[in-house]
Amino acid sequence: MSDITRFTSNRSSLSFSFEYTIRYYLQRLHLRAQLAFISLQAMPRYPLRFNQVPPLFCEPYILRGFRSIHQPWSYYFKSLFHKHNETMNVWSHLIGILYMIHLFFYYNTRLNFFENAHSWPFAVSLCTAIIMFICSAFAHLFHSKSENVHMTCFLIDYIGVSLHGFGSGFLHIYYSAPQWFYEKIEYQYVFVLLILGVLACFLNCFAQYYYHRPYPPIKRICQFFPCGVLWLYSIAPLCIRLYTSNIFSNPALICHLAQIILFLVGATFFGFDVPQRFCPGLLDFVGQGHHLFHVCVYLVSVCQMHGVYWDYEEFQSIIDQRSKPELIFCAGSMFSLIAWDFVIVCFFRRRIHKTYHLD
Template identity: 25%
Template sequence: MLLSCGQPLPLLRHTDVPPRVVENFILTGYRFPNYSLRECLLSAFRPTNETGNFWTHFLPFFIFLYYFVEVFGWEGAPHGDAQFFYPLWNYFIGVFCLLMASSMAHLLNSMSLVVREVCFFVDYGTISSYTVGSSLAYYYYIHPRAGTVETGGRNDSHMDLKPEHAGSLTSSYAILDFSVFFETFYIPSACVVAIICVLSCCNTRQRWRRHRYLIRTFVFLLPFLVSSTPIFYRLLTRSPYLSASSSFAASTSMSSFFYRHCLWLLMSAVFNISKFPERLAPGRFDIWGHSHQWFHCCTFLSILDELHMIKTEVRAILLSPTLLLPPAVLSRLPGPTVASTYGVMFLLQTTIISIIVWFSWHANSIHGPERDQLAKDHPKKPLKCH
């Protein structure tokens, strides 16, 4: 915090702050609780053990934005507010909330013990919102060809396909009929799992604290598996596009982006659970290079590869005009609407906010007295300049 002499208060050791604030193997660089909002914001430009956590999610958002807006400049792309892009905008909302909430949680959590709890409740909520945003993008840009049997009509990628080949193509990507799951249960399942994850992660801040990092890491494995179902299906079946078509060429990199997406997620889980490298040298990586910063970097790289994967599927659809949503005769899947995209996200966010409010009220009842006692024991006094 800035004092009357312009000098910031010295950063503290782990023995000088409440146990609730201490992170495993991080010994120094702690800001004292009860920072003001202004002091928290200014601490972004001061090396503390949270500075790297802030910048490793704040700056990447602008990298994500750069690659995201590229889609709207593609040839043949509809206007940015077209129905076709509703799922993509919901995906953007999910990523934006995730990166901004995470960076702000690390920047503002020194305002008080209660604010610290609320910050990370919001952080967990936005992670779940992001997974549902991803599910909506998968549903509308990958699902339409995930288990759909062609029922007629002409597709530019099928124009030169002979009848005998058409039959084999149709059966090749309809090996198993998961249409009931995709059309009826996929999005509701993603939402239910997201809510379960918020409840579980918030609970780790009030109970199950001994294994909190393990629980928080693995509890998000379930939404990944549910959300990625359309991709798993695509990987286990043949592409619906002709090998000579431009749509096929555009979608060929989808699998490599997905595998890289999974690799980065695995790496982020390893860093989050292992607390490497600070576990090997406690105190050496307090400011820069500790595991949570690497966790943030790997998480963002997984999001970036996911964006590239979604973009390949969007481009493939744009290169096949008759597949532009809503489809005419190629699928029973309805096109995106305000209710099925923004409406889903609104209901999910409302539910998550309700959960956060409940846990925040409970956190205030637990940590409120401790916060007041800290304020009494450590009043803010300006230091004299020498």
């Protein structure tokens, strides 16, 4: 009887302690968030409004926080630590770079990239994700220097978009596709993926060159359509897998479903200029659609890498029985896409320079 009393007493004290601890940590979290918000509001900010910069640098429903043009390169680098309407875009992808590099070394200890040929598609996809984040962070940090730099930066950004779509599909077909689908379409799938990657880069660069501000809706269609086709093709192995499986019984499948939903949510924010469409000027520094899209892309990459790794763990015996992928095929396909994208960017950069007489 005394043991039961003691147990009841201990359980009630443990419950109280647990509730107190949770309440304490929630209070601390709230305080830190409040301090971070206050610090963000107090950060030095760039005060230029949309009517004080050339139209090329303006975005719909964004009214404040623009940086001056034709400043030294150091001005734009230092803006990394100040508040402007691109700060979130830059930092979300700088964090992505660091996390993908961390994952590269983390998964190397488990997959042994340098000796395990079956891990090479994983290494290639991590490299394409890192390049995508680098291109995006670079573009959003430095594009305000001049009209010429602005156009060039976002042409480079499209290289990252093209590579990320290719790397995602390469990852999905090798590790997450059902075996019958992999055997039926492996090399053809990668070849089509390569073509779609080149097409996405080309059409995005063409839209950047051909259309002028204020951009007509056809510009976004020209950019989003090839990217959407590339994305749909890259997730085709995941869709087949999700359709034929019990999703909530497997953490890898939950990650795959999450990355699809997150990408659709982010693309909706970006494509329809929400939520800033409903409150122009209120979300200039934090919370505009482009910011939310960047955060979603980062979370998509995180879900993708962890989900695919869990697939590899589950199907390792099947994957190891396949013919080993050749390094020239894995790395060569990535470098060939980079080469084609680089040629496209150089071509359109020259056309832009001649057409707009940019310095």
